[in-house]
Amino acid sequence: MNKAEILIIDDEVQIRKLLEITLESNQYTVNQAENAKNGLITAENHPPDMIILDLGLPDEDGQSVLQQLRKWFTNPILILSVKNSEEEIIKALDNGANDYLVKPFRTGELLARIRSALRDGINEEGNPSITFGDFVIDLEARTIKKNNEFIKLTATEYRLLALLAKNEGKVLTHQYLLREVWGPGYINQSQYLRVFIAQLRKKIETDANRPNYIVTESGIGYRFISDKD
């Protein structure tokens, strides 16, 4: 049973209604605000487990609401917006959004993202291994096994995979991955990322051309999915 409380900040009555029905029928508790001002007040008075935030609010830019929330609010924030430019999405992720979904969206997709974001908070560090499918990553020994057999990865491939897997369900931007895996001098060398993601997929995906684990977020980055909900 989900008991998580979700605050929706969106000015469109129809979207709020749709979200309310979808979320409540999935056993979430829903609170609503129709503008930035009320959203910020409601969040402060009664901090929810998660916030779904629209960027196109009537009284204030959603990005600025996001920045204000992130000064104190540590639970997941999911952006739900008609703005689909890569710049806008990357900016929201940089401002601390956990995820971003463009309207129109599939409710199934939304629920999967919510589950994944809420899970984020639970399996924090300390776990020395990550399991997905037939694979086990040993974070201490820095190895990966498939059905108990070692898979040969280069050092860079391992760093990339471990970083993605540790952030399961979360979009990691190209810049973030390049900075973390190759270093700050490489943030514009996205061809490295393309090539290494392709190599990695050949080693872990059943069909590298139809990846199940390392999913592309076009123009934004990559998302690791350990199992299909």
Add this chain to the structure above:
Amino acid sequence: MELFINKISKSIQLLISISMVILISALCFSIKNYLDYKIVAFILLLTVSVAAAIFDIIPVFVAAILSAIIWDYFFIPPNFTLQVGSTEDSILLLMYFVIALINAALTYKIRQIEKIARAKEEKANTIKLYDTLINTLSHELRTPIATIIGATDNLQSNNHNLTAENKEDLVSEISKATFRLNQQVENLLSMSRLESGFLRPKKDWCDIIEVIYDVVKRIEENNVKQKIVINVNPDIPVFNLDKAMLEQIVYNLVNNAIQYTKDHNEINIIAHNYGGLLELIIEDNGKGFPVEEINNVFNKFYRLKNTKAGGTGLGLSIVKGFTEALGGTVHLENLKTGGAKFTVSIPSQVSHVKSIKNE
């Protein structure tokens, strides 16, 4: 001729017509002894007529006046004076002058009438295009909206008469209609981005294999019956292009092929690198395009005649617009074996897998 002359500025036209009159006069003057001055009048009149046929009104008037003065001064006896010897010559000079002016004025008038006729025709064409646009757009947007309204009405007010299967069908129709509506809106938004002229490609490294498979996955989610075959060498380099635009190009071409072929047909997607030129081929084994319409299919809002497939006629014009924004070209031909073949060629920087050290 008309167009060519329109591009020449008025002052140059004036210069040319004056030079013409002076040149012809000089020629006539050099053979003056063999020519009667009345013949010279005809030759000069001819010159003015030629000028009237190709130039604007002012250069022609100037040529008419100038030639009359020259004729009078150099040819009508007594020479080298503006005086006219006989009454007959006075009448001749006056007539020369009037004929030259009438000549100029008449030609000008004909030109004006032509211009008005052309403007009318252009306006008629614009209105026709606008009507077609409004018709296709209203059809393409209203059909799905009508479906949604009808289906929801049915679900709301006729609920108890519907079987579970009916309801499922209605919901599925709503879903299809919204998908179609969404697609049309996306196309219109892409088109307005193109039209605004502010479309700047955001180049980044893209894995063309990934682009193609992602597009095919999206298309296959709509239960297409045609078989889609992808044929790309896995060692193809990564290209420095705008991925979103590339995706839209591939999507629109494959989607177009899906709409204009039958369920049993096959669609082939091929990508090559020709030394920094990305070549994308999307071909099918359907019927191909009517030969006389091939040149029009990339035009905005163009729809094939006698077509049953839905669409706003924007898909292929977006393909062309995006391809050209990336500095490339798109070409359509019919295959000898039947079917259509689209070839998109875009120059790009490439980076080879092997050139990146896999440490």
